[in-house]
Amino acid sequence: MRAVRLSATLLVYFGVLALVAWLLLTRYPALQTMLPIGSAQHLIAQPTGAEGANAFKPVSKGSYDHVATIGGSIGWMLAAVFAAFLSAWPVSWVYMATRSEDEYDQSLISTILVLPITVTSIVIIVQNSLSLAFALGGIAGAVRFKNSLKSSGDALYILLSVGIGLAAGTGAAELSYVMSLTFCASFVMLWLTEYGEREGMKRYMSDFVPGVRGAPVPPASADGPGAAA
Numbered sequence: 738m739r740a741v742r743l744s745a746t747l748l749v750y751f752g753v754l755a756l757v758a759w760l761l762l763t764r765y766p767a768l769q770t771m772l773p774i775g776s777a778q779h780l781i782a783q784p785t786g787a788e789g790a791n792a793f794k795p796v797s798k799g800s801y802d803h804v805a806t807i808g809g810s811i812g813w814m815l816a817a818v819f820a821a822f823l824s825a826w827p828v829s830w831v832y833m834a835t836r837s838e839d840e841y842d843q844s845l846i847s848t849i850l851v852l853p854i855t856v857t858s859i860v861i862i863v864q865n866s867l868s869l870a871f872a873l874g875g876i877a878g879a880v881r882f883k884n885s886l887k888s889s890g891d892a893l894y895i896l897l898s899v900g901i902g903l904a905a906g907t908g909a910a911e912l913s914y915v916m917s918l919t920f921c922a923s924f925v926m927l928w929l930t931e932y933g934e935r936e937g938m939k940r941y942m943s944d945f946v947p948g949v950r951g952a953p954v955p956p957a958s959a960d961g962p963g964a965a966a
Contacts, residue, residue, distance in 0.1 A: 773816055
């Protein structure tokens with residue numbers, strides 16, 4: 738029942754986001770120049786060689802040309818931060834539903850939601866600057882040394898949160914949407930299929946079918962069938 742509810746919630750959530758974005762951009766095409774959307778195609782089609790050495794510049798130029806006023810700048814940044822949060826929100830649902838209870842960490846849920854917003858803001862600040870590389874190194878260093886992760890699986894959530902923030906900060910909110918969608922679908926499928934499960938193993942995700950596989954066999958009771966009279 739929990740798996741059905743999670744799958745249905747994710748399906749409806751991502752479907753509604755895609756539908757709302759499609760309706761808005763179809764009805765109001767000018768919104769694409771006012772929102773952090775569309776830079777993914779520049780990232781994918783960026784040139785190689787000498788021109789590709791400064792590949793971030795065309796992406797940021799296409800994303801920020803329209804923010805000539807303070808109102809436009811604030812609107813664009815709010816939209817980028819909001820897009821990062823919307824992409825990270827369903828990831829927290831997957832963690833809460835699938836993580837084993839003995840190593841459940843509430844602080845990681847807060848990190849999943851807040852870290853993309855922080856990364857988005859930092860990328861916007863240092864965009865088109867040499868300090869971008871140092872900022873990204875600082876983000877990774879802070880995550881690595883200031884947080885004690887209980888499992889390597891938790892690091893995947895942190896890495897995804899950073900990726901969502903980077904995508905939203907560079908004006909590729911559609912990329913953050915795709916990353917969140919594929920991540921959630923992958924973890925739910927691994928949880929449903931219990932891929933790689935072995936008897937007596939230490940579990941990262943909660944047991945989808947408790948007592949069916951991987952559970953120790955209880956000892957026979959002395960008062961049960963076959964016991965000596």
